[in-house]
Amino acid sequence: MTKLFSEFSIKDVKLKNRIAVPPMVIGLAEDGYVTSGNIERYRELAKGGAGLIIQEATCVNIDGRLMEKQLGIWKDEQIEGLKEIVNAVHEEGSKIFIQIHHAGVTSISENPICPSAYEYKGPFRTVIGREMTIEDIKSIQKDFIEAAARAYKAGYDGIELHGCHGYLISQFLNKNVNKRTDEYGINPEKFVLEIINGIRKVTPHEFVVGIRLAGFEPALEDGLHYAKILDANGIDFLDVSFGFASEQIVNIAEGYKYAHTVFAAEKIKEVVAVPVFAVNSIKSPAIAEAILNETKVDIIDIGRGVLINPNWANDAKEGKDTGACLSCAKCKYFGQSQVCPGKVLFDRNKEQSS
Ligand SMILES: Cc1cc2nc3c(=O)[nH]c(=O)nc-3n(C[C@H](O)[C@H](O)[C@H](O)COP(=O)(O)O)c2cc1C
Structure with a gap:
């Protein structure tokens, strides 16, 4: 496991290994505020040995939430709680970025917004997103910029813009969703580039600003196109995932x-x-190492592997069984605990350490 456990730097942020815990919304917040449950969860993840933790999608505007119990970063008063997450992770020796997010048409809002009117068939309802006016666009861009400034104040090592999985930035980038005929439709990347430029004006140059970008938005050619544009416009990293799924x-x-x-x-x-960064179904340290050696990607995200075994990175380093997610059902964090193999391993580790 030589490469997986080699150090890596993103700008001035030094990571002790190439394992990142990708953002995973668990839903423990109260009215957008951090709870003790959030702090303990991140402390536990950091104790598990990953070099980098990317905090779950944290919303920049109350109307952009994907669920009620989602963490928020839309108010200065939320900074205090977020600082406690940062401190817990730093105390345990990991670095932490925060993913900042707006769900757009897929939000739980009564009247969700979208770059252009779009019928979204979600798991709970079908809704037509209201086409954003230019004022809406400017106002949401400001929310992202102010959220990044708050993240800097809270002490995060960087931010990750949530630019994929069908949320607002992904809705702008995907030409099957964004049918605008103005400059935000002709150059779909304008929305996110203006956010990045705005963030650069309110945070120091060293502050890491990356994006979770879709490889397919809608096709690989588009993913490559946007990646090149973002690279040329000063993005600090690309965490590559999927796009607007449908x-x-x-x-x-x-x-x-x-x-x-x-x-x-x-x-x-x-x-x-x-x-x-590369992600998805990387189910063992050997596969993570192989991907690092066979491709030129720099960081490996371990998501559900860490949900079922928060100590994944330490166990991998010591050559122990990390457990493996069986992808048995849509993951709801032990929601299917009777079948989740990780739950067994997690309980065993807990017993051994107590
Ligand atoms: C419970 C859960 C919550 C998730 N929440 C987010 C999120 O907040 N932001 C995001 O970009 N991806 C989210 N994801 C996707 C993961 O970051 C990751 O990309 C996905 O689980 C695939 O990686 P894996 O096969 O290692 O689990 C979530 C996944 C799970 C299982």
């Missing part, structure tokens, strides 16, 4: 042995200079 065209090489998102990360890394 509008995606997943075009990868036949027989590719890892997930389609890893394929996209590999291809994107070939055309950009900044660090690239």
